[in-house]
Amino acid sequence: MTSAPATSEAVGDPEQPSVITTFTDGVARLTLDNPRRKNAISLTMAAAIDEFCDRVTDDPTIGAVIVDAAGPYFCSGADTRDLATSSSDPASPEAVSRTSAVYGAFVRVGSLPVPTISVVVGGAVGAGLNLAMATDVLVTTPDAILDSGFLARSIHPGGGHLSLLGRAVGWSTTIAMAACGQSLTGAEAVAKGLAHAAVPAEELPALVDGLTGPAARDPELTRRIMTSARLELGPPAVSWSSALEIERGVQMWSMSRKGQQAWSSRGPNR
DSSP states (O other), X not given: OOOOOOEEEEESXXXXXXXXXXXXXTEEEEXXXXXXXXXXXXXXXXXXXXXXXXXXXXXXXXXXXXXXXXXXXXXXXXXXXXXXXXXXSTTSHHHHHHHHHXXXXXXXXXXXXXXXXXXXXXXXXXXXXXXXXXXXXXXXXXXXXXXXXXXXXXXXXXXXXXXXXXXXXXHHHHHHHHTTOOEEEHHHHHHHTSOSEXXXXXXXXXXXXXHHHHHHHSHHHHHHHHHHHHHHHSSSOOOHXXXXXXXXXXXXXXXXXXXXXXXXXXXXXX
């Protein structure tokens, strides 16, 4: 793969809190940039996330995505100013549109054709936790707080929150968090299966590089692996026999890229 030069840009309305994106050596980074409000997701930011996802989807040289945030806190959820506006008439088309825009942002991230890694420091609440859970791999610090948050605001979870929690931690912990108001530290999240790893903040860059580097080196193969993973693991997951058929043709394709000469040069049992 030919490495493209690094690029960095702010996406969205320059007068509103938004996101910063970078594209370096096959890795795209989305940085929430609203630290004064603990990176609460505004409508402007949601639109910018959607634009970022369009670029990742359309650029076959991108093999991995990082989602992180400026400042000491990952994301406090949807911007409360938008929530307040929607609460005045929650059934109105305008309120539904505002809510759907925020939901759509993390749905797009969760549907990208490459591995996505969220880097959670400080904490993630409500829609912010949804965004982190929408990624394929969540890494965090041991003391970060992962909190459902909806119950504390006296509102029902939204954005598929229960489904996202359930696929990671199962029924009991989902109910403890969403209906009983419990939260998890980063270390507890790893133990429960919600997070991949929890390491001190200074160790996060190396951990993330170790995850994204291999994926970015062969984005064509990585994208095909992700397509198979989404088909096989769902939800809903497919049977083992179906998984065999999903993988068969793609594995043959990956082997054919190497060519007989390349395989022969590896020697036996390699």
